Amino acid sequence: AQSVAQPEDQVNVAEGNPLTVKCTYSVSGNPYLFWYVQYPNRGLQFLLKYITGDNLVKGSYGFEAEFNKSQTSFHLKKPSALVSDSALYFCAVRDSYGGDRDDKIIFGKGTRLHILP
């Protein structure tokens, strides 16, 4: 079965510093990988995805993620953190049944990012 792991429950970063939120995956076949963000009392927002092509994927709000096949990782990064980046971040992977059945997303457990002023 497909899965993603987010090893950190919480990450604290000072404003202006670079941030990394870690994600590793376990899939059979080619991975489709995603990052979503959830601000307090809100639904999830799509940030970025890796399907194929360049290993460095750029997304919304200045975020990017690096796909590393040898390390089976898809870490989320931002060069300079903002206090407004404080939120819950979910890494996700496609779970494909194949054929005519619809795919679904498998979410990691989430990492809470705190940006300290």
Place this chain on the structure above:
Amino acid sequence: DTEVTQTPKHLVMGMTNKKSLKCEQHMGHRAMYWYKQKAKKPPELMFVYSYEKLSINESVPSRFSPECPNSSLLNLHLHALQPEDSALYLCASSQDRGLPGDQETQYFGPGTRLLVL
């Protein structure tokens, strides 16, 4: 318009009540989803509708009954719920099997926070 709307924002109901959650999108998406999210946990998929037909039911108890009246609307009918059903219920939509990754690039509503007494 990239918005998914959900009503109501909050709902308190007794275990004998019948209520409905509503979701609407006008992005022309043909796939719509219901998720359940407990505090500090990832969303759990409940149902998927594809072209107004139920595509995936993740073994959800029958006290939850989804309905898709048309391509823009998705309802979740609630009856005889239990206190453990209290959660944030999220609706999402996506393209249905367009380009790779389209189905997993989902747009979420803000959710309905449900409390069952």
